[in-house]
Amino acid sequence: xxxxxxxxxxxxxxxxxxxxxxxxxxxxxxxxxxxxxxxxxxxxxxxxxxxxxxxxxxxxxxxxxxxxxxxxxxxxxxxxxxxxxxxxxxxxxxxxxxxxxxxxxxxxxxxxxxxxxxxxxxxxxxxxxxxxxxxxxxxxxxxxxxx
Amino acid sequence: xxxxxxxxxxxxxxxxxxxxxxxxxxxxxxxxxxxxxxxxxxxxxxxxxxxxxxxxxxxxxxxxxxxxxxxxxxxxxxxxxxxxxxxxxxxxxxxxxxxxxxxxxxxxxxxxxxxxxxxxxxxxxxxxxxxxxxxxxxxxxxxxxxxx
Numbered sequence: 001x002x003x004x005x006x007x008x009x010x011x012x013x014x015x016x017x018x019x020x021x022x023x024x025x026x027x028x029x030x031x032x033x034x035x036x037x038x039x040x041x042x043x044x045x046x047x048x049x050x051x052x053x054x055x056x057x058x059x060x061x062x063x064x065x066x067x068x069x070x071x072x073x074x075x076x077x078x079x080x081x082x083x084x085x086x087x088x089x090x091x092x093x094x095x096x097x098x099x100x101x102x103x104x105x106x107x108x109x110x111x112x113x114x115x116x117x118x119x120x121x122x123x124x125x126x127x128x129x130x131x132x133x134x135x136x137x138x139x140x141x142x143x144x145x146x147x
Numbered sequence: 148x149x150x151x152x153x154x155x156x157x158x159x160x161x162x163x164x165x166x167x168x169x170x171x172x173x174x175x176x177x178x179x180x181x182x183x184x185x186x187x188x189x190x191x192x193x194x195x196x197x198x199x200x201x202x203x204x205x206x207x208x209x210x211x212x213x214x215x216x217x218x219x220x221x222x223x224x225x226x227x228x229x230x231x232x233x234x235x236x237x238x239x240x241x242x243x244x245x246x247x248x249x250x251x252x253x254x255x256x257x258x259x260x261x262x263x264x265x266x267x268x269x270x271x272x273x274x275x276x277x278x279x280x281x282x283x284x285x286x287x288x289x290x291x292x293x294x295x
Contacts, residue, residue, distance in 0.1 A: 017164040024171040031178045040209050041202035042254065042282040047274040068263070113264025117218075117257045118197040120266075121285055125199035137281075139267040139274075 048136040070112035095130035110138040197259040198288035222265035236272035
């Protein structure tokens with residue numbers, strides 16, 4: 001006597017999608033976590049405003065101004081600390097020496113208009129790493145006392 | 148005797164996992180595309196931010212209400228996703244500062260090749276709005292190669 005299970009012959013091959021769904025769900029969760037945990041990085045700075053009404057009675061010789069000076073197109077700018085040329089490679093060590101014995105760890109950064117922002121960002125970054133706690137950005141062409 | 152026809156009580160526990168897998172694949176694809184195309188900062192327009200060696204973490208920049216100003220390579224200025232002129236920026240920021248929940252800090256997303264001269268008016272606008280604390284959003288640079 002013949003015995004039939006379904007009566008329609010052998011069933012076709014079927015893929016087991018359950019582990020596939022598990023893997024997909026895991027991947028989705030991982031991507032969502034990676035995207036949401038992606039940290040933001042930055043460089044802090046301040047925008048000081050020179051006091052227009054008062055002039056300092058006593059010059060401040062300890063003011064440090066880092067200048068980023070445009071040289072030529074497609075050439076890296078030069079950098080100066082208080083008018084003195086400093087090689088890019090020595091900038092951090094020079095700043096570290098300057099601020100080693102200082103209580104007020106403040107520096108001002110001034111850049112030429114044609115300088116790419118990357119170089120200004122590098123100066124701010126190196127200044128922070130050299131121990132400067134507050135970086136003031138000079139947006140106008142004023143000079144500070146003691147420069 | 149009257150016999151009523153009854154629907155057979157068969158349980159429909161057959162979940163069509165193939166369709167579910169298709170939808171999941173589509174969702175994964177969309178998330179993947181989003182992940183690959185979204186830069187590290189959010190809610191702003193495109194700018195290739197500078198890469199520096201020692202950036203610090205800026206968790207406040209990830210807030211939904213963080214004030215972000217973008218400066219593109221060609222000097223265009225965006226407050227959030229809205230293009231503005233530098234001299235209008237002060238008013239825009241002042242309007243946002245009416246919300247007491249907003250952090251008194253502006254995050255600047257400037258393209259690494261933007262001229263410093265195009266960033267200075269933005270800083271003046273930010274300062275005119277009464278804000279002194281700013282932060283430039285940057286990326287981490289892996290190599291120590293430097294300008295010579």
